[in-house]
Amino acid sequence: MEQLRWNGNVVSPFDEASKVYKTARGYKCKNTGKYFNVRTQTLFDNTKIELQSWFIAIYLVTGHKKGISSLQLGRDLNVTQKTAWFMLQRIRNCFGIDAAETDIDNNNKLGGSGIAVEVDDTIVGGKVKNMTNKKRKSIAENKNERWSNKTTMVGYLxxxxxxxxxxxNGYHFIPDLVRANVDAESVLMTDTANTFYKVGKDFAYHGVVDHGKKQYTDGIxxxxxxEGVFSLFDRMVIGIYHYxxxxxxxxxxxxxxxxxxxxxxxxxxxxxxxxxxxxxRLTYNQLTK
Structure with a gap:
C-alpha cells in the first residue's frame, strides 16, 4: 500500500512540502509535528477492522461482476451485516474515479472528434405491482407518490x-449535463426525447433513433x-441488492x-x-445523516 500511495517517497498528508521522519510511532511531519501512517486520510483511517479484511472486501467487490451484498460479505468476513454494509459504502465512496459532474473539466469529457457517444436516461425504482398492499393503496390515493421512490439516471457511453x-437530482437540467460530460466535437447518439433534441445541435453530429416507430438502429x-448498460445495471440491482x-x-x-x-x-x-x-474517508455519521 505504501508503494502504491507514495512510490518510495513518503509525503505528509498534512503538508506536502514538509520533511518526513520515520519514528517508532510511524511517520512524523516536521512542519506540523503530527504523526501519520499509510492509512491516514484514506479509506482505512481510524478503522478497527484489520487491513487484511479490508483487502479481501475490496477484492471481492471489484472482482464480482454484479457486486456482492452486505449479507454475503458479512458471512465471508465473519462480521455483522451492519459492519459489512458500512465497509461496502466506504469502498463505493472510492469508486468515483470518473464520476459524472455538472461542470466537468474539458480534458475529462467523453468523446472527441469523430467519436460516437451514446446518451440515454432511465428510471431506477421499484414497480408498483411489487410493493406492499399499504404502499399500493397509498399510491392509489395520491398519484404523486408513484414517483417517490424513483430516480432518473443518465448514461453516457x-x-x-x-x-x-x-x-x-431535481435541480439538474439534463441538456446541461450532456454538454458538461460530452465533448462538443463528438458524434452524439440519442433517441427522440425532446431533452436530447434541445442539446443535439451543440454537437458535431446528432444521430437519432425513433423507438416509437420500432426503430433501434439506422446506419450508425x-x-x-x-441501453444494454442499463439492462446490466438493472440485473445488478434486482439480483444482488434488490433495492x-x-x-x-x-x-x-x-x-x-x-x-x-x-x-x-x-x-x-x-x-x-x-x-x-x-x-x-466516509464516516458513519456522514453516511447516515
Whole structure:
C-alpha cells in the first residue's frame, strides 16, 4: 500500500512540502509535528477492522461482476451485516474515479472528434405491482407518490470506450449535463426525447433513433450500447441488492461504472487501481445523516 500511495517517497498528508521522519510511532511531519501512517486520510483511517479484511472486501467487490451484498460479505468476513454494509459504502465512496459532474473539466469529457457517444436516461425504482398492499393503496390515493421512490439516471457511453452514469437530482437540467460530460466535437447518439433534441445541435453530429416507430438502429445511429448498460445495471440491482435508495444511488452507479470500464483488465489491476484511489474517508455519521 505504501508503494502504491507514495512510490518510495513518503509525503505528509498534512503538508506536502514538509520533511518526513520515520519514528517508532510511524511517520512524523516536521512542519506540523503530527504523526501519520499509510492509512491516514484514506479509506482505512481510524478503522478497527484489520487491513487484511479490508483487502479481501475490496477484492471481492471489484472482482464480482454484479457486486456482492452486505449479507454475503458479512458471512465471508465473519462480521455483522451492519459492519459489512458500512465497509461496502466506504469502498463505493472510492469508486468515483470518473464520476459524472455538472461542470466537468474539458480534458475529462467523453468523446472527441469523430467519436460516437451514446446518451440515454432511465428510471431506477421499484414497480408498483411489487410493493406492499399499504404502499399500493397509498399510491392509489395520491398519484404523486408513484414517483417517490424513483430516480432518473443518465448514461453516457463512448463506443468501445468509457462509461459514466449519473443519478439526476431535481435541480439538474439534463441538456446541461450532456454538454458538461460530452465533448462538443463528438458524434452524439440519442433517441427522440425532446431533452436530447434541445442539446443535439451543440454537437458535431446528432444521430437519432425513433423507438416509437420500432426503430433501434439506422446506419450508425443507435443507442443499443447504453441501453444494454442499463439492462446490466438493472440485473445488478434486482439480483444482488434488490433495492437501492435514491440517496445512495450515485455510489452504486460509480461502482457499476468502475467494473464496466475495467472489465478487460485483471482482478489484480482492478484491486490496485481502487487501492490507489482510496483517499476518500466516509464516516458513519456522514453516511447516515
Amino acid at each position: 463512448e463506443r468501445q470506450g468509457r462509461l459514466r452514469l449519473q443519478a439526476v 445511429n443507435s443507442t443499443n450500447g447504453i 437501492v435508495s435514491p440517496k445512495h444511488l450515485q455510489k452504486y452507479a460509480n461502482e457499476f461504472s468502475f467494473r464496466y470500464n475495467s472489465r478487460k483488465t485483471s482482478d489484480l489491476v482492478r484491486f490496485n487501481t481502487l487501492l490507489s484511489n482510496c483517499t476518500n
